Amino acid sequence: MQKRKNFIPFGQNKDTSLDYLLGILEDARITTLQRIEGISQAELHWQYAKGWNTIGALLHHIYALENYLRIMFLDNRKLTEAELKEFGPALKMGKYLPQLITNDSIDFYLKKLIDSRTILLNEIHQLDKENFHKRRDGYDKENGCNLAWVLYHLAEDELHHRGQISILRKLYQEKLGV
Numbered sequence: 001m002q003k004r005k006n007f008i009p010f011g012q013n014k015d016t017s018l019d020y021l022l023g024i025l026e027d028a029r030i031t032t033l034q035r036i037e038g039i040s041q042a043e044l045h046w047q048y049a050k051g052w053n054t055i056g057a058l059l060h061h062i063y064a065l066e067n068y069l070r071i072m073f074l075d076n077r078k079l080t081e082a083e084l085k086e087f088g089p090a091l092k093m094g095k096y097l098p099q100l101i102t103n104d105s106i107d108f109y110l111k112k113l114i115d116s117r118t119i120l121l122n123e124i125h126q127l128d129k130e131n132f133h134k135r136r137d138g139y140d141k142e143n144g145c146n147l148a149w150v151l152y153h154l155a156e157d158e159l160h161h162r163g164q165i166s167i168l169r170k171l172y173q174e175k176l177g178v
Contacts, residue, residue: 002030002033002034003030004027004030004031004034005023005026005027005030008020008023008024009023013125014127014128014129014132015129015132015133017132017148018124018127018132018148021148021151021152021155022121022124022151024151024152024155025117025151025154025155025158028155028158028159028162029113029117029158031162032062032113032158032162032165033110033113035162035165035166035169036055036059036106036109036165039055039106039169041103041105041106043055043169043172044056044104044105044106044109045101045102045103046168046172047101048168048171048172048175051097052168053093053097053164053168054097054100054101054168055165055168055169056100056101056102056104056109057090057093057097057100057101058161058164058165058168059109059112059113059165060090060100060109060112061090061091061093061100061161062113062157062158062161063090063109063112063113063115063116064086064087064090064091065090065091065154065157066116066117066120066154067083067087067116067119068087068091069150069153069154070116070119070120070123071083072138073136073138073145073147073150074120074123074124074127074147075123076136124147124151127147131147132146132147132148133146133147133148134146136150139153
């Protein structure tokens with residue numbers, strides 16, 4: 001398992017704010033992976049109560065959002081029908097939760113998390129400073145956003161759902177006396 005880095009290096013990208021945000025994203029992902037280390041198949045898909053998220057569904061949401069934000073704000077396009085079918089339910093969750101409760105292994109989710117992050121980072125490293133800072137439509141029709149906000153939101157969302165994962169793991173352990 002990767003160890004957290006307690007130092008964010010600056011000067012590796014064209015913009016130090018990008019270095020900072022990438023350091024936050026890296027730390028968020030490492031701690032998410034640490035949180036699910038050793039998880040069992042049963043725990044991954046356990047549902048505390050009807051309508052509650054599972055850890056697997058939350059992991060699906062994390063990599064779906066990463067792909068969605070990359071497609072919308074780096075590729076500057078809408079999701080294709082295939083992408084909408086793959087990511088849409090995990091982005092919306094709610095009524096789609098039953099189809100997100102699968103029997104997929106932790107290795108399936110780890111691969112998806114690694115793959116989505118690798119693609120995101122490859123595209124980010126191709127950005128120039130101007131593209132990183134420019135205003136983009138989305139989220140707020142009046143003000144738009146920039147990639148700094150998109151990357152911040154991506155980290156914020158993962159941290160939020162990692163908290164849910166931690167709570168679900170505690171509830172699972174308490175309920176089963178593990």
